[in-house]
Amino acid sequence: MRVLLSTLGSRGDVQPLVALASRLKALGLQVRLCAPPDFARWVATFRIPFVPVGPPWRRSAAPTARAAALRPSPARLRQLAESSVAVQFEVLSGAAGDCDVLVASTGLQIAARTVAERRGIPYVYTALCPAALPSPHHPPPPLPLLGEAPAPASADNGELWAANLRHVNDTFAAPLNALRTAVGLVPVDDVSDHIHSDQPWLAADPTLAPWPEAADPTVYQPGAWLLPDERALPAELTAFLEAGGPCVYVGFGSVAAPPGLLETALRAVRAVGCRLVVSRGWAPLAPVDRAPDCVVVGEVNQQALFGKVAAVVHHGGSGTTTTAALAGTPQVVIPQVYDQHYFARRVCALGIGSAHPGSVPTVESLTAVLGAVLRPEVAARARAFAAVIRTDGAQAAAQRLTTALGA
Template identity: 80%
Template structure:
């Protein structure tokens, strides 16, 4: 049996599928991963066959000029949508040629279900954030579509989801149905419902990011798909962690860091009596004048590192938020885009850290956020939540998938 796993996005979108692929392999299935080309070498280290799709995702992390960018015309939007749907269909069709099921995550994969239908194989959609799935209990995540106008602030969740559906249909309805007609499939009325299905999976921790309607049995939530990491920390980092005052971690993963954040963080951690470990990430972050109480590191084992720091300051990506919660460390979340605002809100609501107000911190605002996160009751609450974060979700999901395939 062969499973095609497909996603579009950053490391936080790709890593859960690597975790699921690893568990599927352990159960004797063959797994293939389709993702942006940035991750080919990394995925190869797990001996998982890889198929690149789309342009490098890293371009989205590049700092952008502050000047306003003209909105694309409707014709330009249509052309981009047509190209995206066509490329997805071509790449996924080839990747799925000998597969028995297709599992897709992120709503950007407009053509994935069409590929599964054309090949006559089951299709599973797995969301990596509850707010990616329609519900009256929460607003939709902001769409990464060019030229879209935000809905009025007074709109309720029903109105916001209706606007979301219109935007997705306006952008992708015509090119998707044109494609489906060429391969002999009937048109779809609602692109969003078509992508998500009526029985989606939700790969988030039930405590950290629960599905808001406990009576809704259509959504299957096994937990966050975590990839075990047994790598030791580099000697330089280990020595630094043990050489003085407690450390605070700062990292923005695969998104562009806000301007001036490093300078603000240096001042803030000193103000609270700590030192600083900076993850370079895709930003990239670097210290011009190397200070003895600050260390910049590359890609390291976050699962091990977070257990050694006093607090984790980050962008609010699903993976980083879950890893910090599992480590039992208080968090300061400075959300920038998409689902990061959702996870910032959850960290605050659970009492395991603080959600920074605004995307660009100052030394003063970050000092205040750190002081709030390092309060004894927040530290204790973070440890309490860590004890209930599920670690077996990828295995549980893999078992469900194999059972559905009759393996």
Template identity: 85%
Template sequence: MRVLLSTLGSRGDVQPLVALAARLKALDLQVRLCAPPDFARWVAGFQIPFVPVGPPWRRSAAPRSRAAVPRPSPARVRQLAESSIAIQFEVLSAAARDCDVLLAATGLQIAARTVAERRGIPYVFAALCPAALPAPHHPPLPLPVLGEVPAPDSADNRELWAANLRHVNDTFGAPLNALRAAVGLVPVDDVSAHIHTDQPWLAADPTLAPWPDADTAVYQPGAWLLPDERPLPTELTTFLDAGEPCVYVGFGSIAAPPGLLETAVQAVRAVGCRLVVSRGWAPLSPVDRAPDCMVVGEVNQQALFKRVAAAVHHGGSGTTTTAARAGTPQVVIPQVYDQHYFARRVSALGIGSAHPGAVPTVESLTAALGAALRPEVAARARAFAAVVRADGAQVAAERLTATLRA
């Protein structure tokens, strides 16, 4: 049996599918993964067949001023929608040619279900964050590619979702239904419901990011975490052992806010710690060569987080879950999409602090770090680590396998 997994997004969107693919392979299923071309070499290292889809995602992580990113015009949004749907359908149709099921993660894959219907195979949608699924308990996640911004806290969630669903239909309905008509399929009235299905999966930890409505048919196996057994580089372990506690700062595969590192250096020093910087896609690098700062590339984040006093990051689902599982206090500086949700959860759970705003100052980041480094917060973070599940990918793989073999 063959499974096609597909996603669009940064490494935080791709890595959960790699984790699921590894567990499916262990259950003797054949797996193929569609993702942006940036991840081809990395995925190949797991011996998972890879099919690139869409343009390189790294372009969106290039450092730039937020003021320099204009809101796209309605005509430009429609053009992007038509192009994206056409590319998705072409690539996924070829990739799914001999597959028995198609599982798509992230709602940007507008054509994925149409491909599955056209091929006559089951379709599964998996979200990585509860707020990606329509519900009155939370506001919709803003899509920066469409020029959307986070809703104010005072907004009514039902009204926000009604507006979001209209926007999704207005943007994607016509090109999607034109494609479906061309391949002999009936039109869809509700694009969002079509993508998400009436039984979506939620690949998020049920304690860190619970689905709030027990009456809704959402299957939540837990976060899909990729085990990492790599040792930390000797130079890094030597640095970690050599003095005051260290604070991790990294923004993964998204653009960091302007001046982040200069601000972080001063804030971390102000709380009496040293700094470990993950270069990421930004790329981040200290302006000075001070001995209390070290820059690292791709390292075992699971091991590193257990060695630091706090982790300052963007609030992606994978980084937040990894820090929570490590028992590390967090400072979340959310930038886009689901990061605002995870910032709120970290704060609500008392396992760290949510920075107010996307661009920190020395004063604001010092305050957020001071709050996260309080002994009671560190104690809650350590206790919370014990309830974060590590078996989500295995549980999901077994469920998908059982479904196919039924």
């Protein structure tokens, strides 16, 4: 049996599929991963066949402050939609040629289900966050291309979702249905319903990020798809951590960091009596001085690192949030885009950290939030919460898929 796994997005979108692919391989299935070209070399280290799709994703990691300037005109948005749908269909059609099922993650994959229908193979849609699926219990994630801000707590979720779904239809219905007609398939009335399918999967921890309608049998939630990491931490980092004094981690992964974040973080961390570990990420963050209380690292084992720091300051991506929760370390979430606002709310609601007010911290605001999460009672809640995080989500999903295929 052959499985095609496909996603469009950042490292946080690709890594869960690598985790699932690894589990499927262990069960004897053949897998192929389709993702942006940025991740080809990394995926190759797992000996997973890789098919690049679309332009490099790193180009989209633009500073949030420039979002309005980068927002495309309606005409340009239509052009981008047509091009994206065409490229997806061409690449995925080739990649799915000998596959028995197509598993797609993220709602940007407009053509994936059409490819599966044309090939006559099953299609599985997977969300990485409950907020990506329509529900009256939460607002839709703000759309970065439209420069949307997070919805206020008083907003009507039904009206917000109706507007969101109208925008998706307005943008993608015409190019998608033109493609479907050209390949002999009937047009769709609702693009979002078509993408999500009537039985979506939710690869998120059921306690950290629960589907709000727990008794809903149409959403399968096995837990987050975690990729085990056995790498040792670099010797320089280990020496820094052991040199004495608590450390705070700051990293924004493949999301562009707010302007001046590193200088702000260094001053705030010093104000609360800690030292600083900075992850360069895609920002890239670079040291502002050669002070002995700050170290900058590249790609390292976050699972090992997060358990050795006093707090984790990050953007609120699903993977980073789950990893910090599993480490039992208090979090400060400074959300920038999309589902990061959801995870900021959840961390705050669970009492395992705080959501920073706004996307651009000042020394004063970050110092205040750090002071709050470094309290002993927050650390105790974070440690206790770590015990309820599921670590078998990818295995459960792989077994379900294998059973469904009769493999």
